[in-house]
Amino acid sequence: MNTKADNADGPEKKGEADVHAAKVRGVGARLGSDVRFSKVWIVPIVALAIGLWMTYSHYSGQGPIIEITFHGGEGIQAGTTKIRHRNVEIGEVLDLRLSEDADEVVLSVRIYPHARHLLSNDSQFWVVRPRIGAGGISGLSTLLSGAYIEMSPGSAADLADTFNGLDAPPVTPLGTPGLRVTLNSASDQALQEGDPVIFQGIKVGTIESTFFDNQKRRSYYDAFIFAPYDELVTENTRFWFNSGLSMELSADGIRFDIASLAAVLTGGVAFEVPDGFPLGEPITDGAFFTIYPRENVIQDFEYDNALTFVILFKGSIRGLRPGAPVEFRGVKIGKVLRWDIDHPEIENLLEPESRIPILIEIVPARLGYEDDFAILDDVEERIGELVSEGLSAGLTAGNMLTGQKFVELRYGGSGAVEMQEFAGYTVIPSVDGQLDQLLANVSNAMRTISDLPLAEVVGSANIALEEMAATLAEFRVLADDIDRIVSNPAADEVMATLNAALQSFQQLASSYAEGSATQVDLQQSLQSLARALQELEPVLRTLRRDPNSIIFGGSEEEDIEPRGERQ
Amino acid sequence: MTEYTASTALAHGLQGCPVCTSVVSAELSRCERCGETLHAGWSHSIQNAWAWLITSAVLYFPANFLPITYTRVLGKVTESTILGGVVTLWEHGDRPIAMVIFIASILVPLGKMLVLSWMCLSVQFGSRFALTQKTKLYRVTDFVGRWSMIDVFVVGILVALIQLGNVISVRPGLAAIAFAGMVVTTMLASHAFDPRLLWAEDTRNDN
Numbered sequence: 001m002n003t004k005a006d007n008a009d010g011p012e013k014k015g016e017a018d019v020h021a022a023k024v025r026g027v028g029a030r031l032g033s034d035v036r037f038s039k040v041w042i043v044p045i046v047a048l049a050i051g052l053w054m055t056y057s058h059y060s061g062q063g064p065i066i067e068i069t070f071h072g073g074e075g076i077q078a079g080t081t082k083i084r085h086r087n088v089e090i091g092e093v094l095d096l097r098l099s100e101d102a103d104e105v106v107l108s109v110r111i112y113p114h115a116r117h118l119l120s121n122d123s124q125f126w127v128v129r130p131r132i133g134a135g136g137i138s139g140l141s142t143l144l145s146g147a148y149i150e151m152s153p154g155s156a157a158d159l160a161d162t163f164n165g166l167d168a169p170p171v172t173p174l175g176t177p178g179l180r181v182t183l184n185s186a187s188d189q190a191l192q193e194g195d196p197v198i199f200q201g202i203k204v205g206t207i208e209s210t211f212f213d214n215q216k217r218r219s220y221y222d223a224f225i226f227a228p229y230d231e232l233v234t235e236n237t238r239f240w241f242n243s244g245l246s247m248e249l250s251a252d253g254i255r256f257d258i259a260s261l262a263a264v265l266t267g268g269v270a271f272e273v274p275d276g277f278p279l280g281e282p283i284t285d286g287a288f289f290t291i292y293p294r295e296n297v298i299q300d301f302e303y304d305n306a307l308t309f310v311i312l313f314k315g316s317i318r319g320l321r322p323g324a325p326v327e328f329r330g331v332k333i334g335k336v337l338r339w340d341i342d343h344p345e346i347e348n349l350l351e352p353e354s355r356i357p358i359l360i361e362i363v364p365a366r367l368g369y370e371d372d373f374a375i376l377d378d379v380e381e382r383i384g385e386l387v388s389e390g391l392s393a394g395l396t397a398g399n400m401l402t403g404q405k406f407v408e409l410r411y412g413g414s415g416a417v418e419m420q421e422f423a424g425y426t427v428i429p430s431v432d433g434q435l436d437q438l439l440a441n442v443s444n445a446m447r448t449i450s451d452l453p454l455a456e457v458v459g460s461a462n463i464a465l466e467e468m469a470a471t472l473a474e475f476r477v478l479a480d481d482i483d484r485i486v487s488n489p490a491a492d493e494v495m496a497t498l499n500a501a502l503q504s505f506q507q508l509a510s511s512y513a514e515g516s517a518t519q520v521d522l523q524q525s526l527q528s529l530a531r532a533l534q535e536l537e538p539v540l541r542t543l544r545r546d547p548n549s550i551i552f553g554g555s556e557e558e559d560i561e562p563r564g565e566r567q
Numbered sequence: 568m569t570e571y572t573a574s575t576a577l578a579h580g581l582q583g584c585p586v587c588t589s590v591v592s593a594e595l596s597r598c599e600r601c602g603e604t605l606h607a608g609w610s611h612s613i614q615n616a617w618a619w620l621i622t623s624a625v626l627y628f629p630a631n632f633l634p635i636t637y638t639r640v641l642g643k644v645t646e647s648t649i650l651g652g653v654v655t656l657w658e659h660g661d662r663p664i665a666m667v668i669f670i671a672s673i674l675v676p677l678g679k680m681l682v683l684s685w686m687c688l689s690v691q692f693g694s695r696f697a698l699t700q701k702t703k704l705y706r707v708t709d710f711v712g713r714w715s716m717i718d719v720f721v722v723g724i725l726v727a728l729i730q731l732g733n734v735i736s737v738r739p740g741l742a743a744i745a746f747a748g749m750v751v752t753t754m755l756a757s758h759a760f761d762p763r764l765l766w767a768e769d770t771r772n773d774n
Contacts, residue, residue, distance in 0.1 A: 037614065040611070040614065041614070041618045044618050044622040047622045048621075048625050
């Protein structure tokens with residue numbers, strides 16, 4: 001860069017003697033000007049400065065690159081697809097590639113610096129594209145604009161740079177105030193993601209996710225209850241499947257309720273605290289609830305612990321179904337589980353002395369015990385004691401129409417137990433059920449009837465009947481006599497005379513009938529008589545009060561004046 | 568090194584004024600006759616050439632790495648760099664055009680910068696190698712410089728012609744400016760370089 005040497009060396013070398021003066025004078029002056037840097041140097045310096053500044057601002061202005069994994073890359077294009085939050089662009093997809101095992105799509109996404117702080121550990125990403133669901137249609141705008149990726153910022157403090165994208169938009173956006181509860185059910189009804197949680201007809205939450213546990217054979221549902229409705233869920237809350245349709249057959253007739261069409265279509269789950277229960281304590285996030293199949297069974301608790309017993313029945317068990325209640329004085333304390341006809345201990349059911357074993361379940365909590373596994377043995381022992389005091393089981397008809405039966409426990413057995421255990425279960429002795437007793441009574445009655453001396457009775461009845469026939473014959477003779485009298489010709493004359501008499505009487509009566517001449521005359525005479533009597537009345541009155549007035553004339557009558565009471 | 572031994576003005580302690588052609592002493596910095604500044608190229612030539620060269624080198628990077636055009640087709644914006652355009656043309660089979668653009672837009676500016684740097688360095692190190700050829704190369708470089716603007720012209724024409732809003736439109740990128748700047752600065756560099764300096768060492772050795 002030292003150009004001075006090149007420029008100056010030439011003239012300097014040509015002859016030291018004669019150039020010396022010039023060197024001092026002219027070249028020296030030129031040297032001075034050579035040392036100065038050219039003004040043109042400003043140009044590369046400025047260019048470099050601008051370049052560096054632009055590079056710096058470009059890279060410092062670029063946000064972080066994150067990776068999002070999706071199951072599919074439908075509608076996503078590198079360089080075009082944007083990341084948005086509340087419809088504001090916060091980044092764009094740089095690259096799109098398959099994961100190593102080709103199961104997923106990995107997106108490299110540049111997030112703009114102003115949205116860097118939204119990349120929490122729990123931020124959620126999902127692709128917005130047109131969707132049709134029970135809740136309506138969403139993402140229509142992406143039909144024209146193309147899909148984009150929506151982000152829901154997380155609330156966690158830790159930032160992250162790799163995320164798992166969601167296949168569908170989250171039912172509840174992160175950070176929505178409310179409460180999460182876990183519902184479970186083993187019924188054949190199922191809930192879908194996005195189904196409503198209903199309280200008195202109002203949608204107060206949604207089902208967020210569903211999960212089926214193969215081991216427990218139960219479905220689990222995560223439900224989110226929006227604030228402020230989350231306060232409605234308390235300890236004693238019961239959830240049930242809301243079908244939207246209900247039919248009730250009662251003394252008032254048939255009642256058929258249909259909720260809103262949306263509720264019928266989407267179903268969902270409803271909750272309420274059963275009548276007569278206290279609300280209980282507020283619950284915490286993640287509480288567990290069982291879903292009851294119908295609203296009218298929510299009063300029935302579902303307990304975890306139960307004891308199983310076997311009842312050996314001699315009689316018919318027709319009408320008994322698994323699930324039929326086991327009752328004691330009308331209180332449901334358990335249910336029938338199954339009957340075990342194919343049990344190895346039963347050789348041949350047709351043997352006259354064979355018994356049909358019925359497996360029942362008794363819930364200690366329904367007897368008043370705690371719902372606790374630890375006390376089960378004690379309870380079983382106690383029931384064994386009660387059996388020796390006469391506790392026994394019988395079949396009772398629950399519904400005469402359908403012939404359904406249930407198991408009723410009652411006292412009245414002998415307390416003697418033929419068999420202590422059957423196939424490892426404690427045996428509750430059986431007594432004849434009500435129906436059996438009824439049948440016994442009926443057969444007793446029949447036997448009594450068959451024992452009656454019916455032949456004699458019939459014989460006497462025969463005699464009576466014969467006598468009656470004779471009496472009737474006599475009566476017929478009497479009737480014939482009467483007939484004869486009536487049909488006599490003399491009787492005809494009497495009848496004619498009677499007729500004429502009646503006719504003359506009728507004429508007489510009609511002459512006095514209203515409007516007839518006789519009657520009008522009579523009425524006129526009577527009216528004139530009444531008038532005459534009216535005119536005569538004052539005279540008669542005076543005469544009655546003062547009989548001599550007819551001769552001396554009447555005295556003046558004083559008008560009576562009202563006066564005050566005398567003091 | 569040179570076969571031909573010249574009798575140069577400097578060897579005689581003289582120089583010619585480029586304006587009035589009068590022959591004056593080599594020591595003078597101004598022409599005695601017309602007052603033209605003499606030796607301007609001598610004193611700042613290499614410095615200026617270097618300054619312009621460095622500027623063009625600085626501009627070379629944005630010119631090639633930033634997008635030169637933004638093409639918007641139905642709302643979708645595509646950025647294209649010069650090299651990207653060359654690759655696209657090559658892949659589409661338009662190989663001659665790709666070659667032309669590659670040579671005119673990428674090789675020629677780079678070649679110019681390399682040639683000028685080489686010349687500046689050889690002047691500074693007093694090289695006497697292939698002076699005649701270097702002078703010829705300088706002439707070619709100086710001549711070719713203006714044609715490098717072809718890319719900028721193409722972008723200018725495209726931008727002017729294709730303007731249908733959201734349907735299709737072309738917008739120039741930052742690279743177009745950088746590229747034009749690069750071409751201009753290489754031209755300025757070759758202009759600043761005084762080819763007489765190539766011969767200075769040779770002249771000195773002749774004495």
